[in-house]
Structures are given as C-alpha cells and as structure tokens.
Amino acid sequence: MIKKVLIILTTVVLLSACATHRPSNVNDLCSVLGDEDWYQAALDSQEEWGTPIHVQLAIMHQESKFNRTIRPDMEWFLGFIPVGRPSDAYGYAQALExxxxxxxxxxxxxxxxxxxxxDAIHFIGWYTFNSHKKLGISKWDAKAQYLAYHDGWGGYKRGTYRNKAWLVRVADKVKRRSLEYARQYKQCRPQLDDSIRGWF
Structure with missing residues (x-):
C-alpha cells in the first residue's frame, strides 16, 4: 500500500513540474526550449502555421517572459484604490479573451x-499566419508581426502604431530578440532535435 502511495505521489510531483516548467534563462532560446515538450510544441506550431520558431518565441518573450499566469498590472486610483486591469490579457501569449x-x-x-x-504558441502561430494572410506581413518579419499582434489586424491596417513611438521601439526590441533567438537556435538545434528523437 505504501509503495503504491509513493508511486502516485512521485507521478503527481513529476507532472506538476512539467506543467509549471519555467526556463532558467528567458533570453536564451536553447534554455527556453530545453523542455522536450516545449520544443515539440514549437516545432508543431511552426510546421502548421509557417511562422519560424524564433519569431513566435520573440513575441512570447515580449508578452510574458514565459510566465504562464501573468496579467496586466492592476491600476489604482489615488495610489491605493484598485480600479481594475486595463485588459483581460492573460497567459504566455497575453491573449485577450x-x-x-x-x-x-x-x-x-x-x-x-x-x-x-x-496552446499559447499555437495561438501565436495562428495569429501570425492570419497577419500574413490578411495584411501581407511576412511570417519572418518579427517587427511588423508584433505591431499587428499588439494593435490588432484592424489597428495595423489603419496604421495606429505610427502614433505610438513607444510601441515601435518595443517592436524593434522584438526584432532584435528574434534575430538573437535565430542565432542561438542555429547553434543548439542539433541537440534539441536529438532530445525529441529519443533513443530509437
């Protein structure tokens, strides 16, 4: 009986660890994709939607730093009365409900x-695919993809980002992050591929 209980507890702990995986270094793509399940999910999204892994992850890095439960900061009136959050964005992709x-x-x-x-990276793949389809944005263009991701397809089409110098600066950061992630991925891709092939 004790042996069965220990086995169940060990299984629960292992499953919990997998569910709450957090990269040790969010600035290193190799660390981010060190979990085999995450790498497989990233590959699946890339294969289905055509947006490179490094572009998808650069967007996710900007949105959440890979924190699964993050929400926009609470806004306060007079510094101590909570008035709510600016949006209902949530999770890895900071997707609106x-x-x-x-x-x-x-x-x-x-x-x-x-x-x-x-699910979050699949969402980013889907969104960027549609940004390409609706707006003609290259799936490799991390800057323009992020602008459409942030301001929405309608906002991007109207050019709302042009009046937001801060947003353009953030999109430039996403572009730089994407290029750095691409460089890192090239270096560690053989090891990542080996990790999902297994021993067979």
Missing part, C-alpha cells in the same frame, strides 16, 4: 488554455 475565443472557433481547439505553452 475575445481574441482567444476567435482562435478557438477558428481552429476547433476547444480545450485550449491561455496558461498552457503548447
């Missing part, structure tokens, strides 16, 4: 959750 619902209806991914990495 309404946009997430559109994604679910579009893909049929009915069990998707914003705080699950595989």
């Amino acid at each position: 309404s946009t997430w619902e559109t994604y679910i209806r579009s893909t049929g991914n009915w069990n998707a959750k914003r705080d699950e990495f595989d």
Whole structure:
C-alpha cells in the first residue's frame, strides 16, 4: 500500500513540474526550449502555421517572459484604490479573451488554455499566419508581426502604431530578440532535435 502511495505521489510531483516548467534563462532560446515538450510544441506550431520558431518565441518573450499566469498590472486610483486591469490579457501569449475565443472557433481547439505553452504558441502561430494572410506581413518579419499582434489586424491596417513611438521601439526590441533567438537556435538545434528523437 505504501509503495503504491509513493508511486502516485512521485507521478503527481513529476507532472506538476512539467506543467509549471519555467526556463532558467528567458533570453536564451536553447534554455527556453530545453523542455522536450516545449520544443515539440514549437516545432508543431511552426510546421502548421509557417511562422519560424524564433519569431513566435520573440513575441512570447515580449508578452510574458514565459510566465504562464501573468496579467496586466492592476491600476489604482489615488495610489491605493484598485480600479481594475486595463485588459483581460492573460497567459504566455497575453491573449485577450475575445481574441482567444476567435482562435478557438477558428481552429476547433476547444480545450485550449491561455496558461498552457503548447496552446499559447499555437495561438501565436495562428495569429501570425492570419497577419500574413490578411495584411501581407511576412511570417519572418518579427517587427511588423508584433505591431499587428499588439494593435490588432484592424489597428495595423489603419496604421495606429505610427502614433505610438513607444510601441515601435518595443517592436524593434522584438526584432532584435528574434534575430538573437535565430542565432542561438542555429547553434543548439542539433541537440534539441536529438532530445525529441529519443533513443530509437
């Protein structure tokens, strides 16, 4: 009986560890994708939607630093009265509830959750694919993809980002992060590929 209880407890602990994986270094793509499940999810999203892994991860880095439960900061009146958050963005991709619902209806991914990495990166892949389809933005253009991601397809089409110098600076950061991630990925891709091939 004790042996069975220990086995169950060990399994629960291992599953919890996998579910709450957090990269030790969010600035290093090799560290971010060190978990085999995360790498496989990133590959699957890239294969389905065509947006390179390094672009998807650069967007996710900017949005959440890979924190699964992050939300926009609470806003305060007079410094101590909470008045709510500026939006209902949540999770790895900081997806809005309404946009997430559109994604679910579009893909049929009915069990998707914003705080699950595989669902969040699939969402980013889907979003960037649609930015390419609707707006003609290259899937490799991290800067323009981020501007459309932040301001929405309609906002990007209207050029709302042109009046937001701060947002353009952030998008430039995403571009630089994407290029750095691409460089890192080239170096560690053989090891990452080996990690998901297994021993067979």
